[in-house]
């Protein structure tokens with residue numbers, strides 16, 4: 001989340017960049033999908049549906065996707081909101097090759113506009129949120145974040161339907 005806050009700091013004027021965690025969703029069951037599903041699920045899906053794109057920063061837990069994050073994705077699988085959604089990854093550690101592989105597999109299944117080649121990586125482990133914030137404000141790191149965001153928004157605009 002500290003990394004995503006750093007990204008929000010370099011967002012250009014006019015970009016509405018919202019920070020979210022997948023907290024507060026019930027455990028996924030196909031028997032509870034509705035329609036409608038629980039209010040928290042409907043609200044989450046509506047936010048995903050309204051976004052022009054999603055930047056995901058996801059930690060690795062025990063060599064895998066954290067259950068809470070996979071649970072959030074599972075709620076979206078049989079709905080329309082994430083289909084074709086532009087998605088790019090930010091990584092907060094040099095470790096986590098397993099979660100990166102799993103993210104590529106799962107997100108690539110959910111959206112044909114998941115773009116793994118756009119990802120950016122920072123080495124932020126064991127830093128406090130304040131230290132991360134200071135690190136990301138260094139000109140070299142601001143530049144990486146700005147380039148990441150500009151590449152992502154540029155590709156969204158050239159490959160698709162923003163605001164429609």
Ligand SMILES: Cc1cc2nc3c(=O)[nH]c(=O)nc-3n(C[C@H](O)[C@H](O)[C@H](O)COP(=O)(O)O)c2cc1C
Nearest residue numbers: 001058059060061062063064093095096097125126
């Ligand atoms: C339950 C748990 C399991 C973790 N397993 C891994 C792991 O397998 N590989 C890894 O690189 N980091 C692992 N980590 C570290 C996290 O990915 C993350 O880097 C760390 O929690 C720091 O982020 P935080 O400050 O947001 O907690 C684990 C952390 C927790 C809490």
